[in-house]
Amino acid sequence: MTGIVLAARNVAKSYGQVHALKGVNFDIRRGEVTTLFGENGAGKSTLMKILSGVIQPSSGEIVLDGQPARFANAAEAQARGISIIHQELSLAPNLSVRDNIFMGREIMTPFGVDYAEEERQVRLLMTELEEDIDPQTPVEDLRLGQQQIVEIARALSVDSRILIMDEPTSALSASEVEVLFKVIRDLKARGVSIVYISHHLEEALTITDHAVVLRDGVMTASAPRDRIDLEWIVRNMVGENYDLGSPPKTTPGDVALSIRGLSVPDATGQDLVRGLDLDIRAGEIVCIYGLMGAGRTELLETVAGRLRASGGQIVLDGQEVSHLSIADRIARGLALVPEDRQRDGLVQTMSVGQNLSLASIARFTRGFFTDTRAERALIEDSIRRVTVKTSGGEAAIGSLSGGNQQKVVIGKILATQPRVIMLDEPSRGIDIGAKAEVFRLLAEGARQGLAVLYSTSEVSECLSIAHRIIVMHKGRISAEFDSSVSKEKIMAASGESVAA
Amino acid sequence: MSASTTNPASPKRRSLNLTRILLEGRAFFALIAIIAVFSSLSPNYFTVANFLIMSSQVAIFGILSIGMLLVILNGGIDLSVGSILALSGVVAGAMMQGVELDALGVILYPPVWAVVVLTLCVGAAVGAVNGVLVAIFKVPPFVATLGVMYVARGIALLMTNGLTYNNLRGREELGNTGFAWLGFNRLWGIPISVIVLASIAIVAGLMLSRSAFGRWLYASGGNERAAELSGVPVKRVKITVYVVSGMLSAVAGLVLASQLTSAGPTAGMTYELTAIAAVVIGGAALTGGRGTVRGTMLGAFVIGFLSAGLVIIGVSSYWQTVFTGAVIVLAVLMNSLQYGGPRKG
Numbered sequence: 035m036t037g038i039v040l041a042a043r044n045v046a047k048s049y050g051q052v053h054a055l056k057g058v059n060f061d062i063r064r065g066e067v068t069t070l071f072g073e074n075g076a077g078k079s080t081l082m083k084i085l086s087g088v089i090q091p092s093s094g095e096i097v098l099d100g101q102p103a104r105f106a107n108a109a110e111a112q113a114r115g116i117s118i119i120h121q122e123l124s125l126a127p128n129l130s131v132r133d134n135i136f137m138g139r140e141i142m143t144p145f146g147v148d149y150a151e152e153e154r155q156v157r158l159l160m161t162e163l164e165e166d167i168d169p170q171t172p173v174e175d176l177r178l179g180q181q182q183i184v185e186i187a188r189a190l191s192v193d194s195r196i197l198i199m200d201e202p203t204s205a206l207s208a209s210e211v212e213v214l215f216k217v218i219r220d221l222k223a224r225g226v227s228i229v230y231i232s233h234h235l236e237e238a239l240t241i242t243d244h245a246v247v248l249r250d251g252v253m254t255a256s257a258p259r260d261r262i263d264l265e266w267i268v269r270n271m272v273g274e275n276y277d278l279g280s281p282p283k284t285t286p287g288d289v290a291l292s293i294r295g296l297s298v299p300d301a302t303g304q305d306l307v308r309g310l311d312l313d314i315r316a317g318e319i320v321c322i323y324g325l326m327g328a329g330r331t332e333l334l335e336t337v338a339g340r341l342r343a344s345g346g347q348i349v350l351d352g353q354e355v356s357h358l359s360i361a362d363r364i365a366r367g368l369a370l371v372p373e374d375r376q377r378d379g380l381v382q383t384m385s386v387g388q389n390l391s392l393a394s395i396a397r398f399t400r401g402f403f404t405d406t407r408a409e410r411a412l413i414e415d416s417i418r419r420v421t422v423k424t425s426g427g428e429a430a431i432g433s434l435s436g437g438n439q440q441k442v443v444i445g446k447i448l449a450t451q452p453r454v455i456m457l458d459e460p461s462r463g464i465d466i467g468a469k470a471e472v473f474r475l476l477a478e479g480a481r482q483g484l485a486v487l488y489s490t491s492e493v494s495e496c497l498s499i500a501h502r503i504i505v506m507h508k509g510r511i512s513a514e515f516d517s518s519v520s521k522e523k524i525m526a527a528s529g530e531s532v533a534a
Numbered sequence: 535m536s537a538s539t540t541n542p543a544s545p546k547r548r549s550l551n552l553t554r555i556l557l558e559g560r561a562f563f564a565l566i567a568i569i570a571v572f573s574s575l576s577p578n579y580f581t582v583a584n585f586l587i588m589s590s591q592v593a594i595f596g597i598l599s600i601g602m603l604l605v606i607l608n609g610g611i612d613l614s615v616g617s618i619l620a621l622s623g624v625v626a627g628a629m630m631q632g633v634e635l636d637a638l639g640v641i642l643y644p645p646v647w648a649v650v651v652l653t654l655c656v657g658a659a660v661g662a663v664n665g666v667l668v669a670i671f672k673v674p675p676f677v678a679t680l681g682v683m684y685v686a687r688g689i690a691l692l693m694t695n696g697l698t699y700n701n702l703r704g705r706e707e708l709g710n711t712g713f714a715w716l717g718f719n720r721l722w723g724i725p726i727s728v729i730v731l732a733s734i735a736i737v738a739g740l741m742l743s744r745s746a747f748g749r750w751l752y753a754s755g756g757n758e759r760a761a762e763l764s765g766v767p768v769k770r771v772k773i774t775v776y777v778v779s780g781m782l783s784a785v786a787g788l789v790l791a792s793q794l795t796s797a798g799p800t801a802g803m804t805y806e807l808t809a810i811a812a813v814v815i816g817g818a819a820l821t822g823g824r825g826t827v828r829g830t831m832l833g834a835f836v837i838g839f840l841s842a843g844l845v846i847i848g849v850s851s852y853w854q855t856v857f858t859g860a861v862i863v864l865a866v867l868m869n870s871l872q873y874g875g876p877r878k879g
Contacts, residue, residue: 361765383756383823
């Protein structure tokens with residue numbers, strides 16, 4: 035039975051001049067997983083927020099069980115059985131798992147909150163989710179993946195008929211994703227309808243019953259699972275041929291960066307990176323693939339100088355750099371584009387231009403003063419080189435789209451004229467068009483003798499421009515491949531079970 | 535991070551938006567309004583003599599608030615400036631009264647330039663304590679400088695036993711006259727203290743807008759992690775701003791002691807709050823990364839001219855407190871309108 039429980043009819047939403055949604059029809063069927071695909075800014079989150087009552091549409095209507103419905107706010111939608119798990123976690127880190135799950139709807143007795151009953155229900159939920167989390171644990175003590183589980187448990191605890199999940203797996207490990215998918219299947223069997231949004235296309239395909247693709251606020255395609263494949267999704271998402279490039283033909287030079295026996299401890303002294311060896315030559319592009327927690331970020335941040343190694347050597351152009359500060363490493367040509375561009379990459383209070391020139395201030399400082407003209411030249415040069423779409427160097431950094439912000443971070447690092455550039459998940463949260471441009475930039479750099487080391491958690495990105503693919507698993511290199519390897523082999527080496 | 539990038543203001547519009555001008559130049563318009571209102575209420579207000587007197591009073595807060603601005607740009611706060619001001623004054627006073635060296639049995643009367651240099655060093659040293667606590671030991675700035683505020687005040691009280699050093703003019707035969715120059719003399723008819731403030735403001739303004747250090751400061755105040763990963767020496771920047779703030783507090787202490795020709799351990803009580811108020815009225819964000827010397831100077835003059843004007847027209851000092859508080863709240867309200875406005879998600 036595929037009755038439509040919730041539907042959007044000609045729903046449009048505009049913010050001033052910007053039309054986030056332009057008359058979209060969207061159906062959610064009982065007991066099915068409807069996956070919503072689309073690039074950033076395509077309108078996915080806007081549509082989900084409308085369906086869950088967080089925001090109101092500018093025009094069009096919502097039909098619940100065949101009746102037109104209006105939700106004044108999220109609570110009203112929730113009362114009608116519609117729950118949403120937002121992309122960003124909305125938990126209070128200082129409160130326990132139990133208090134978070136029952137926040138705002140505590141079970142009351144005449145003498146106060148019935149903690150025992152709440153705890154019993156939490157334990158039940160956790161058993162269902164196969165997660166061994168004590169209800170009394172403060173949320174801040176949980177790993178990110180576990181916090182996501184708590185968020186899911188909270189949505190389940192209100193007996194939703196329709197559950198909207200916005201990027202629920204972005205912080206989960208492979209085994210946690212599997213548990214989540216099992217839960218989703220259970221929910222389906224109980225007649226719960228699920229809307230699923232993910233940037234991880236391969237993963238999303240394994241759970242989808244019905245796929246809908248949005249592009250620029252318009253629905254471009256909709257089809258059941260048996261009529262779609264990865265290529266179909268990408269074609270409809272991007273609207274053009276999808277190509278992340280191929281390894282550029284370069285002649286590898288001398289070893290630019292050499293890592294020997296590098297170990298990095300976490301706060302408790304356990305090694306996140308264990309005795310890792312890696313060489314990268316000038317003109318070579320190396321990709322590090324691994325799951326969350328494999329130690330990729332720690333490896334890159336240690337090489338960049340943010341984290342302290344407990345042992346090992348980092349050698350740049352034949353010189354040991356382990357004792358140097360981040361600034362000195364940048365001056366010698368070793369720089370990192372961090373994973374989280376909002377937190378570690380950009381200064382939101384500064385303009386596009388000031389962000390671009392931030393890492394190379396020394397290049398335009400003459401004595402005490404900065405040379406305004408030299409700085410402007412550097413900024414304009416960077417904007418052209420990394421093709422940032424902006425009204426100019428004075429524009430606010432927040433006015434750029436995610437992809438262009440990422441290009442600013444990359445441009446900032448390229449402006450330091452590095453010999454080795456490291457990028458931690460450079461494609462995270464940017465759309466495919468911008469992704470392709472980022473990879474084109476890296477390939478271009480490699481042609482000019484730059485050594486490139488980037489990490490990713492999407493296999494398809496390994497098989498694009500990288501000459502060499504390193505797979506990390508639990509702090510070690512578990513396998514090394516050249517660019518002709520298959521996706522399955524890479525995933526198997528990462529400890530990920532290959533989805534059928 | 536949300537996928538819905540709802541940025542209606544993508545292409546920055548440069549239209550002459552009246553509310554925007556009023557919002558951005560609010561401290562300037564406030565100052566104009568204050569001058570206009572008091573000039574109409576009192577004939578004594580709008581005179582050169584009065585402006586010079588008011589300005590020399592503003593100088594002390596102005597100097598403090600420039601140091602405070604640097605700290606606030608860095609995302610910190612410095613509650614110890616009033617205490618450092620008092621301590622510096624007392625240290626200068628003690629030296630002017632003569633330093634007794636027991637071992638040698640002599641009393642040393644250092645010349646005024648040496649007094650000034652040593653006093654500045656004391657201010658810088660106390661600032662360095664703040665800086666090291668905050669940057670190296672990761673003590674929250676509010677707490678670190680709160681502690682130093684008490685300690686510095688306590689030392690000043692200990693040094694003088696709670697008393698005040700009077701008559702710091704020095705004596706001809708000891709060769710240490712000239713201390714009053716800072717507070718009393720004029721150059722081209724302008725009080726020295728105002729000239730000191732103007733010079734510091736110009737140097738600080740140039741440093742912020744045109745030097746690498748200025749850029750480092752804005753960057754590390756806006757996003758310390760990103761600045762660090764871009765090679766900004768964030769710890770050095772942090773320590774430096776507290777050292778400079780301490781040193782400028784010592785300058786203010788010298789100016790005040792010179793104006794009064796006396797130095798007491800209870801001088802400068804709550805001056806840190808006035809300095810913070812000036813910075814906030816000047817449009818700086820307490821979260822760091824936003825603010826200018828020009829704005830801060832306007833803020834200092836708004837507070838100074840307002841309270842002086844209220845005195846001139848004979849409003850009770852209790853009402854002055856109320857008015858000053860209202861201005862501060864209004865300023866913060868406008869700050870949140872400017873910076874926190876249309877941002878969502």
